[in-house]
Amino acid sequence: xxxxxxxxxxxxxxxxxxxxxxxxxxxxxxxxxxxxxxxxxxxxxxxxxxxxxxxxxxxxxxxxxxxxxxxxxxxxxxxxxxxxxxxxxxxxxxxxxxxxxxxxxxxxxxxxxxxxxxxxxxxxxxxxxxxxxxxxxxxxxxxxxxxxxxxxxxxxxxxxxxxxxxxxxxxxxxxxxxxxxxxxxxxxxxxxxxxxxxxxxxxxxxxxxxxxxxxxxxxxxxxxxxxxxxxxxxxxxxxxxxxxxxxxxxxxxxxxxxxxxxxxxxxxxxxxxxxxxxxxxxxxxxxxxxxxxxxxxxxxxxxxxxxxxxxxxxxxxxxxxxxxxxxxxxxxxxxxxxxxxxxxxxxxxxxxxxxxxxxxxxxxxxxxxxxxxxxxxxxxxxxxxxxxxxxxxxxxxxxxxxxxxxxxxxxxxxxxxxxxxxxxxxxxxxxx
Ligand SMILES: [Zn+2]
Numbered sequence: 001x002x003x004x005x006x007x008x009x010x011x012x013x014x015x016x017x018x019x020x021x022x023x024x025x026x027x028x029x030x031x032x033x034x035x036x037x038x039x040x041x042x043x044x045x046x047x048x049x050x051x052x053x054x055x056x057x058x059x060x061x062x063x064x065x066x067x068x069x070x071x072x073x074x075x076x077x078x079x080x081x082x083x084x085x086x087x088x089x090x091x092x093x094x095x096x097x098x099x100x101x102x103x104x105x106x107x108x109x110x111x112x113x114x115x116x117x118x119x120x121x122x123x124x125x126x127x128x129x130x131x132x133x134x135x136x137x138x139x140x141x142x143x144x145x146x147x148x149x150x151x152x153x154x155x156x157x158x159x160x161x162x163x164x165x166x167x168x169x170x171x172x173x174x175x176x177x178x179x180x181x182x183x184x185x186x187x188x189x190x191x192x193x194x195x196x197x198x199x200x201x202x203x204x205x206x207x208x209x210x211x212x213x214x215x216x217x218x219x220x221x222x223x224x225x226x227x228x229x230x231x232x233x234x235x236x237x238x239x240x241x242x243x244x245x246x247x248x249x250x251x252x253x254x255x256x257x258x259x260x261x262x263x264x265x266x267x268x269x270x271x272x273x274x275x276x277x278x279x280x281x282x283x284x285x286x287x288x289x290x291x292x293x294x295x296x297x298x299x300x301x302x303x304x305x306x307x308x309x310x311x312x313x314x315x316x317x318x319x320x321x322x323x324x325x326x327x328x329x330x331x332x333x334x335x336x337x338x339x340x341x342x343x344x345x346x347x348x349x350x351x352x353x354x355x356x357x358x359x360x361x362x363x364x365x366x367x368x369x370x371x372x373x374x375x376x377x378x379x380x381x382x383x384x385x386x387x388x389x390x391x392x393x394x395x396x397x398x399x400x401x402x403x404x405x406x407x408x409x410x411x412x413x414x415x416x417x418x419x420x421x422x423x424x425x426x427x428x429x430x431x432x
Contacts, residue, residue: 185213
């Protein structure tokens with residue numbers, strides 16, 4: 001179906017962050033066909049959407065998530081990362097099956113769609129379940145099977161995660177009309193041996209897919225790396241050849257100026273996960289420094305177990321204010337910069353040049369925000385309003401590939417009651 005959004009405000013997120021007023025947006029065959037005043041006046045057979053009092057902007061891109069971890073939301077909190085992960089999360093994850101992951105994924109996708117996320121990058125397992133949920137829901141995603149193996153060796157062809165990863169790439173890369181792309185994901189340097197990381201890098205090269213990795217999330221990871229390898233986690237991955245492939249690196253809390261130079265050289269994107277880093281007390285990533293070093297910085301929520309939601313508006317808010325506060329410099333990370341991280345920079349990180357901004361010819365991955373809310377008035381500055389005042393619940397429509405997936409509280413592709421029904425059954429089995 002074609003759509004015309006009439007008489008609306010558009011935040012383009014083009015190079016000048018241009019804002020267009022009283023304009024129409026015409027969406028044809030999944031593409032933004034025309035933007036301009038009265039551009040949608042003559043089109044017929046289209047769904048007309050009243051855009052007055054609303055904003056059209058690019059859908060948000062969540063670059064680091066473990067979406068089925070919605071199932072573990074508010075299950076284990078207020079403890080350090082190692083205890084949280086090894087004593088609480090991993091034991092429950094051992095009991096997960098593909099059905100659990102499917103329903104947990106749909107729940108996470110509902111949350112993302114209703115808060116304006118149109119694309120997410122995910123690392124988990126039971127990837128067929130996640131891909132199926134992405135396919136049926138209509139959202140866009142870069143998916144990867146997280147791999148862990150601390151054994152040394154040279155031949156990992158019999159390694160289960162490696163096999164699953166390769167099978168996943170062959171089956172799903174480019175699936176769902178291109179909405180699903182695949183990556184390879186060595187979980188982290190503390191869960192993967194050097195030779196395993198090298199084997200994954202080699203495989204990614206052969207399959208022609210990018211890399212998604214956790215990098216330098218905690219002081220402990222950083223110091224262990226210095227102790228074991230005599231170098232930082234980033235230098236370790238650089239030397240292993242991982243960064244020779246297009247890479248997105250989550251967290252980067254402890255990266256050094258030297259690391260940033262290595263990452264810049266290889267075009268590694270930094271995924272800032274402020275809520276997760278603060279909640280797990282990992283620290284504050286040197287994002288202003290990373291931006292000064294010329295790195296592409298995007299935003300991720302991380303899983304719902306360490307955040308505890310998948311609402312990008314909260315992470316945008318934190319991304320913008322924590323650096324001001326911790327560095328005592330209110331000029332750091334402006335609202336406009338933050339919006340770029342959550343949109344165009346995310347698209348760049350994931351190698352998706354046709355999303356992330358509102359321009360003619362781009363795929364219609366866009367959202368509408370209700371600007372008539374009391375907490376958004378008066379509208380002195382749109383970017384400031386979006387980052388400092390807006391809430392995820394201000395999103396009133398979410399569209400991916402020109403298809404409306406969420407509108408005014410209603411999910412168009414997901415049966416909410418069915419998800420709730422299965423969720424209850426899943427949780428009963430997992431936690432009782
Ligand atoms: Zn993570």
